[in-house]
Amino acid sequence: MVTTKHTLVALVEDKPGVLNRMASLFRRRNFNIESIAVGHTEQPSLSRMTVVVEGDNAKVEQVRKQLDKVIEVVKIVDITEDEPVARELALLKVKATASTRSEIIQIVDIFRANIVDVSADSLMVEVTGDEEKVDSLLELLRGFGIREIARTGRIALPRGGIAPLLVEEGKKPKQPPKPLPSEAESPPNW
Amino acid sequence: MKKTGAQILCESLIKEGVEVIFGFPGGAVLPLYDAFPQYPQLRHILVRHEQGAAHAADGYARATGKTGVCLATSGPGATNLVTGIANACLDSSPVVAITGQVATPFIGKDAFQEVDITGITLPITKHNHLVLDAKELARVVKEAFYIAQTGRPGPVLIDIPRDVFQQEAEFTYPGKVSLSGYKPTLFGHPSQIKRAAGMINGAEHPVIIAGRGVIISKAFAELRELAEKAQIPVVTTLLGIGCFPEAHVLSFGMLGMHGMAYANKAIDNADVIAAIGMRFDDRATGVVSAFAPQARIVHIDIDPAEIGKNVRVDVPIVGDIKNVLEVLNEQIIPRDHIEWFHQLDQWRREHPAIEIRECEGLLPQYVIRQIYEVTQGDAIIVTGVGQNQMWAAQFFFYDKPNSLISSGGLGTMGFELPAAIGAKVGCPDETVWCIAGDGGFQMTIQELATIAQENIAVKIAIINNGYLGMVRQWQELFYGRRYVHTQLSGPDFVKIAEAYGLAALRVRDKREVTAAIEKAMEHQGPFLIDFIVEPEENVFPIVPPGATLVEALELPRPEIVTPLT
Numbered sequence: 001m002v003t004t005k006h007t008l009v010a011l012v013e014d015k016p017g018v019l020n021r022m023a024s025l026f027r028r029r030n031f032n033i034e035s036i037a038v039g040h041t042e043q044p045s046l047s048r049m050t051v052v053v054e055g056d057n058a059k060v061e062q063v064r065k066q067l068d069k070v071i072e073v074v075k076i077v078d079i080t081e082d083e084p085v086a087r088e089l090a091l092l093k094v095k096a097t098a099s100t101r102s103e104i105i106q107i108v109d110i111f112r113a114n115i116v117d118v119s120a121d122s123l124m125v126e127v128t129g130d131e132e133k134v135d136s137l138l139e140l141l142r143g144f145g146i147r148e149i150a151r152t153g154r155i156a157l158p159r160g161g162i163a164p165l166l167v168e169e170g171k172k173p174k175q176p177p178k179p180l181p182s183e184a185e186s187p188p189n190w
Numbered sequence: 191m192k193k194t195g196a197q198i199l200c201e202s203l204i205k206e207g208v209e210v211i212f213g214f215p216g217g218a219v220l221p222l223y224d225a226f227p228q229y230p231q232l233r234h235i236l237v238r239h240e241q242g243a244a245h246a247a248d249g250y251a252r253a254t255g256k257t258g259v260c261l262a263t264s265g266p267g268a269t270n271l272v273t274g275i276a277n278a279c280l281d282s283s284p285v286v287a288i289t290g291q292v293a294t295p296f297i298g299k300d301a302f303q304e305v306d307i308t309g310i311t312l313p314i315t316k317h318n319h320l321v322l323d324a325k326e327l328a329r330v331v332k333e334a335f336y337i338a339q340t341g342r343p344g345p346v347l348i349d350i351p352r353d354v355f356q357q358e359a360e361f362t363y364p365g366k367v368s369l370s371g372y373k374p375t376l377f378g379h380p381s382q383i384k385r386a387a388g389m390i391n392g393a394e395h396p397v398i399i400a401g402r403g404v405i406i407s408k409a410f411a412e413l414r415e416l417a418e419k420a421q422i423p424v425v426t427t428l429l430g431i432g433c434f435p436e437a438h439v440l441s442f443g444m445l446g447m448h449g450m451a452y453a454n455k456a457i458d459n460a461d462v463i464a465a466i467g468m469r470f471d472d473r474a475t476g477v478v479s480a481f482a483p484q485a486r487i488v489h490i491d492i493d494p495a496e497i498g499k500n501v502r503v504d505v506p507i508v509g510d511i512k513n514v515l516e517v518l519n520e521q522i523i524p525r526d527h528i529e530w531f532h533q534l535d536q537w538r539r540e541h542p543a544i545e546i547r548e549c550e551g552l553l554p555q556y557v558i559r560q561i562y563e564v565t566q567g568d569a570i571i572v573t574g575v576g577q578n579q580m581w582a583a584q585f586f587f588y589d590k591p592n593s594l595i596s597s598g599g600l601g602t603m604g605f606e607l608p609a610a611i612g613a614k615v616g617c618p619d620e621t622v623w624c625i626a627g628d629g630g631f632q633m634t635i636q637e638l639a640t641i642a643q644e645n646i647a648v649k650i651a652i653i654n655n656g657y658l659g660m661v662r663q664w665q666e667l668f669y670g671r672r673y674v675h676t677q678l679s680g681p682d683f684v685k686i687a688e689a690y691g692l693a694a695l696r697v698r699d700k701r702e703v704t705a706a707i708e709k710a711m712e713h714q715g716p717f718l719i720d721f722i723v724e725p726e727e728n729v730f731p732i733v734p735p736g737a738t739l740v741e742a743l744e745l746p747r748p749e750i751v752t753p754l755t
Contacts, residue, residue, distance in 0.1 A: 021312060028313045065495035071317045074371040
């Protein structure tokens with residue numbers, strides 16, 4: 001089985017306990033989360049969640065279906081195939097002396113990252129990009145001495161006109177589920 | 191008009207058609223209990239332990255198809271429900287569990303009898319909700335019942351703090367629910383159904399495996415039409431028993447670990463399997479990689495997450511069984527499979543699973559068979575877990591739809607007695623037999639008091655072999671006959687029954703069995719029979735752990751039973 005990293009994006013209702021429900025499900029079903037990122041959407045009652053999971057296609061599809069069963073999950077799709085634009089943000093605190101400072105700034109410039117805080121013996125670098133870019137900057141700066149790192153999880157959107165999580169307002173479900181008959185019925189027959 | 195949270199809850203339950211609540215009071219739910227006298231149409235049955243309430247609600251739900259309701263106080267009351275909720279969850283039983291919670295200002299303070307029950311039950315409920323305002327209560331109850339009984343049914347827990355029961359709010363019961371994240375798929379995809387029909391029409395060695403989904407969907411007639419039209423043998427899962435008449439010529443019994451050898455052989459040789467409302471549990475499939483090696487599989491289930499979870503599936507159909515089969519049956523071409531049935535009948539002759547060996551002593555299988563003979567199959571059988579359960583599945587013939595109630599997924603010993611209470615309360619006109627083992631029976635034995643107090647006419651047969659029989663059987667077969675902590679001593683169940691005020695009998699001789707069962711049936715009200723059976727009788731066939739379905743050990747030929755180590 002080929003295991004790859006999959007990016008799942010979900011629209012979830014903004015209610016207490018939703019993140020807990022999803023995290024609990026990952027743990028219980030023995031799925032591995034690489035990263036998870038949550039933020040608001042254009043609709044006030046909905047949040048968007050980006051989850052990166054590693055596994056073969058069948059396993060990830062099972063993750064997706066199980067997450068879809070959580071009542072507050074409005075919609076969840078695997079956008080890996082859509083080659084989405086994926087970004088993460090990292091803040092790095094790097095040791096800097098008078099002799100290394102300018103070299104660090106040069107590297108940061110090459111990566112089109114920013115210096116966001118300067119102190120006598122350190123620099124804080126802000127970098128945005130895909131995982132590889134953040135990793136390679138981190139690798140280059142490691143030699144100077146990294147004091148602290150904060151990284152967000154991946155967020156992603158599919159390219160082009162595709163909007164897989166678009167929820168049209170006022171749109172009704174095609175098949176309203178019917179409840180089981182609750183009235184006493186005649187006994188079932190073969 | 192303003193009402194208290196307690197009143198809102200009661201009126202909402204009445205709106206949902208609830209007639210009975212299995213519950214146990216306590217501090218956090220006192221305001222609710224205080225309101226009950228205003229609503230005499232809500233029958234409250236006082237259990238003796240909250241686990242009994244959850245199982246009773248589950249048994250009620252399975253017997254009636256309606257949603258069962260159980261109620262407990264906060265803290266230990268709530269945690270005592272947990273086993274019953276998990277049991278309902280694994281067997282897709284619609285249950286609404288209501289728990290009291292400490293008053294909102296105390297939440298998170300480790301207050302007296304506080305427990306995070308929504309956190310605890312998160313992985314074992316279909317949904318749960320902590321209600322923090324009485325204004326939400328009616329909507330939450332409406333949603334809970336809707337979620338519990340639609341799609342793949344399951345338990346929903348509502349946790350209500352004590353002050354919310356007392357808080358006043360306007361009450362209007364919502365007419366409908368709006369849950370944008372919950373829309374079960376009810377109708378199968380037409381092109382998948384067409385593919386399935388093509389596969390079934392072209393099959394030479396087809397088998398239907400039918401599960402509890404058929405019963406939940408009440409698709410009895412549709413399943414029968416499919417089987418008869420395409421002439422396909424029907425094998426059922428344990429929980430699928432009662433979805434197809436076992437007296438029918440196309441019925442091929444139960445599959446799995448203790449399934450009929452010929453049923454397992456049929457699956458092993460099938461070229462097309464139609465799996466209907468079942469979920470390929472490991473007890474049903476044996477070693478999953480060797481399951482049905484030659485078959486292409488059509489899997490019909492309402493839960494999309496079940497499809498492809500355990501076995502590879504060639505044609506997935508997500509939808510309500512009844513709806514899917516209605517469409518599928520139209521596309522089935524009537525045909526026969528004379529050669530296949532010739533082969534199947536030969537296997538059936540070679541592997542006669544339903545035989546009771548010659549024995550002077552009282553055999554458990556014989557007891558079950560006599561209950562069948564006396565009731566003529568017109569009864570609801572509620573079993574415990576273990577040997578008694580398997581014998582009840584094998585030696586009673588289920589000719590009546592939905593006539594077996596058993597804990598399948600969770601395998602909960604102690605389910606039998608409270609679930610039988612629920613079944614009898616839900617179906618008072620039916621004969622309900624509780625088949626228990628002497629081990630499991632003691633796990634919820636306190637519910638005899640509930641039976642006595644409410645005069646619930648459950649007939650109880652204890653298959654008493656003085657052992658935790660199934661575990662002992664495993665120790666015998668797979669652990670070198672080392673019986674570690676499986677022997678039980680006592681108690682005297684007849685005296686216990688009498689102490690609770692119930693009529694009871696003990697039977698040791700097989701010549702007394704029929705008369706005892708008849709006496710229990712004639713008796714108005716509950717009746718207990720303690721059957722002292724052969725202590726070391728085994729359940730056969732048995733597929734050993736880690737083996738494939740066709741590697742079952744069979745009896746009756748004692749010499750083949752060599753201890754495996």
